[in-house]
Amino acid sequence: MLEARQRVAPLVPDIDPGDLLLILQSLLRPIGTGRRFFLRRRASGGYVF
């Protein structure tokens, strides 16, 4: 992850470093490894994973 960030950051200098880390974590984590991406609406009106 850190190696990827070091390599990619200079190519996308306008992307916020925190956003870049978030994107890299998502890109480098394949499906089937426990990813969560659905929000479920509760009766109270809130949302949960």
Added chain:
Amino acid sequence: MSSDESFLQDVVAALHRVGLEAIVVGTVAGVLNGAPVMTQDLDLLVRDTPKNREKIGKLSAALRIAPPVQVSELSKAITLLGGALPIDILFDALPGGLTFEALRSRSSRVQIGDSAATVAALADVIASKQAAGRPKDLAQLPILRQTERVRAALKGGKSV
């Protein structure tokens, strides 16, 4: 495997069982292309044929959920409710003139458990959301575009 991934795996396996050719589109396609986004439903694009309409009925039975219902009189789209999450089924094309055939030609296959899903390209997800123009679609565009650029950079090319 998370419950979200299990849900997706069940749907993809059921699509294969009933022989329905579908392309995963929308935000879930963004997720499967690596974007850090979230959604409340699963969008599938299929060709609108009598046979496919029949297969959609079989799909809901295979998933043990309610039969398809039309979302709005203004749209052909239908929804399958009663499962862990709603499944929206769209027909023939997405906003932006993105036809089933064009999307499929640029799609990729993503392995989910024992089955592979046909997933729309990230560029097409972006184009469809831009064309749809709804606030919830437009809100996702920056992170989707950034993901596309980072992915290109990761592959060794220049950022797009």
